[in-house]
Amino acid sequence: MRMRMRFGIIPLLGIGTVGIVDAQITNNPIPEPIVKRGLAVQIKDLVRLPDTRGLRPADQDVAPAGWARVSYVRDLPDGRRFANDSRGFLYLIDPNNQPHVYADVAAAFPLGVYNRLESGFIGFVFHPEFAANGLFYTVHSEMGPGNPKTPDFIPIGYGLKDVTYHNIITEWHATNPAANTFAGTRREILRTAHVVANLTHPMGAVEFNPTAKPGDADYGLLYTSGSDYGFSNGGGPNASNPAQTQRLDSIITAILRIDPRSPSVTHGRKGLGDYTIPMANKFASDPKALGEIYAYGFRNAHRLSWDTDGTMFASDIGMSQVEEINIVRNGENYGWMRREGYFENARVRGGQLDHLYPLPPEILDGRVKDGFTYPVLVYDHDEGRSVTDGFAYHGPISALNGKFVFGDIYAGRLFAADLAAMKKAATDGIPRKVAPIEEVQLYIRDANGKRVDVSLKNLAEKTMGKDLPRADLHISRSRDGELFLTSRQDGMIRMLVPDDSGTGSGNR
Numbered sequence: 427m428r429m430r431m432r433f434g435i436i437p438l439l440g441i442g443t444v445g446i447v448d449a450q451i452t453n454n455p456i457p458e459p460i461v462k463r464g465l466a467v468q469i470k471d472l473v474r475l476p477d478t479r480g481l482r483p484a485d486q487d488v489a490p491a492g493w494a495r496v497s498y499v500r501d502l503p504d505g506r507r508f509a510n511d512s513r514g515f516l517y518l519i520d521p522n523n524q525p526h527v528y529a530d531v532a533a534a535f536p537l538g539v540y541n542r543l544e545s546g547f548i549g550f551v552f553h554p555e556f557a558a559n560g561l562f563y564t565v566h567s568e569m570g571p572g573n574p575k576t577p578d579f580i581p582i583g584y585g586l587k588d589v590t591y592h593n594i595i596t597e598w599h600a601t602n603p604a605a606n607t608f609a610g611t612r613r614e615i616l617r618t619a620h621v622v623a624n625l626t627h628p629m630g631a632v633e634f635n636p637t638a639k640p641g642d643a644d645y646g647l648l649y650t651s652g653s654d655y656g657f658s659n660g661g662g663p664n665a666s667n668p669a670q671t672q673r674l675d676s677i678i679t680a681i682l683r684i685d686p687r688s689p690s691v692t693h694g695r696k697g698l699g700d701y702t703i704p705m706a707n708k709f710a711s712d713p714k715a716l717g718e719i720y721a722y723g724f725r726n727a728h729r730l731s732w733d734t735d736g737t738m739f740a741s742d743i744g745m746s747q748v749e750e751i752n753i754v755r756n757g758e759n760y761g762w763m764r765r766e767g768y769f770e771n772a773r774v775r776g777g778q779l780d781h782l783y784p785l786p787p788e789i790l791d792g793r794v795k796d797g798f799t800y801p802v803l804v805y806d807h808d809e810g811r812s813v814t815d816g817f818a819y820h821g822p823i824s825a826l827n828g829k830f831v832f833g834d835i836y837a838g839r840l841f842a843a844d845l846a847a848m849k850k851a852a853t854d855g856i857p858r859k860v861a862p863i864e865e866v867q868l869y870i871r872d873a874n875g876k877r878v879d880v881s882l883k884n885l886a887e888k889t890m891g892k893d894l895p896r897a898d899l900h901i902s903r904s905r906d907g908e909l910f911l912t913s914r915q916d917g918m919i920r921m922l923v924p925d926d927s928g929t930g931s932g933n934r
């Protein structure tokens with residue numbers, strides 16, 4: 427009996443010791459749940475985009491095919507409101523909340539690819555001087571094989587024969603900026619290539635810093651999302667490859683910042699495409715780096731936003747464990763694929779992309795610096811699955827003032843965090859210290875004015891008349907700082923509004 431116990435205990439101790447130091451984390455890396463703490467906001471329907479299901483054959487659409495694949499709502503300073511359907515339309519939404527096609531983007535790009543979550547007509551943004559110069563920018567995806575255009579960038583070590591998809595930024599020039607239908611010309615400014623099997627994590631955004639004023643270094647510079655081009659889970663033999671991340675001779679994982687004007691106009695330094703490198707970029711003067719890189723180490727930082735003080739945020743969708751909101755600074759490295767949240771991704775040790783390892787305590791508490799910049803907000807996959815964009819809120823809903831409002835694309839949950847706590851988390855030098863997150867309760871007012879608590883997913887299911895596998899939440903901001911909640915499932919654009927139970931005020 428004694429012998430048997432000894433034999434039993436010794437091997438267990440051995441396993442236990444290894445386990446404590448080096449245990450792979452396979453689920454629930456952040457045990458504390460996100461809960462509601464009393465924050466509740468009213469939501470109202472604003473406009474539903476036209477039904478575009480069936481525009482293409484089912485195998486050229488996302489499954490299940492939502493009503494309209496709305497992902498951005500944008501306002502011009504002149505009061506006009508626009509929204510996109512990723513199936514290929516840019517709509518102008520008139521003052522009576524009726525959508526009209528402003529530009530048929532799909533018709534302009536016949537090689538478009540539409541069958542992935544981020545695909546087709548992915549995003550758009552107006553130049554800050556659109557009223558005078560008529561310029562706006564789009565990002566879209568195309569087939570690689572058979573495409574007559576040559577990419578400006580192919581991932582290092584690959585050639586044209588490996589290219590599966592193209593990802594393109596285009597400058598559109600409206601001859602008459604005041605017209606309610608686009609007429610004008612286009613100029614391609616960047617075309618990049620994917621080499622993984624599926625169109626995964628393409629450039630997801632084009633943005634201008636809205637707080638930059640004429641004369642500021644940032645004014646008129648165009649930012650892209652930070653995207654790993656599917657070198658995580660993009661499928662095929664080229665995916666799941668840490669060697670393609672964490673390098674400065676490649677745009678993979680990088681947020682780019684470019685002067686979209688052609689070097690033939692600026693006489694500045696040409697980038698990979700027909701645009702100029704801003705010399706204020708940290709890597710612009712590094713001969714071993716691509717000068718267009720603004721920050722790097724993102725998996726799928728598909729959305730960017732700015733607070734009124736110029737603080738820049740990026741929403742980075744994690745692999746299978748940790749979702750992140752980051753505060754982005756010129757030249758910094760946000761870790762992917764070496765890091766996921768304040769964990770090590772197991773793939774860099776030859777493990778699974780789905781798993782994590784804990785970081786050593788001296789890194790987590792900031793005693794030892796490892797060269798990475800860590801997120802200011804994190805949540806894991808028992809709370810959601812993919813972080814949406816988020817915005818610093820300074821609008822008319824007092825309960826949200828001073829908060830950063832974001833959510834989960836898949837689950838449709840809406841979250842908030844204190845902006846001051848997030849900014850502190852970015853400068854405290856302590857990776858494991860992040861700002862707390864709370865969930866926002868959404869509600870509607872019924873015909874009698876009674877409050878009815880809802881979720882975005884509930885609302886989309888009611889509109890569609892059926893259960894939905896995902897909410898497909900995205901968030902946009904109006905020129906007045908109000909927030910739109912959209913769902914790619916029901917094609918509805920909704921708005922967060924001040925409670926109208928008493929006065930009926932605050933509604934558009």
Ligand SMILES: [Ca+2]
Nearest residue numbers: 456457806808
């Ligand atoms: Ca958790």
Ligand SMILES: [Ca+2]
Nearest residue numbers: 851856857859
């Ligand atoms: Ca911190």
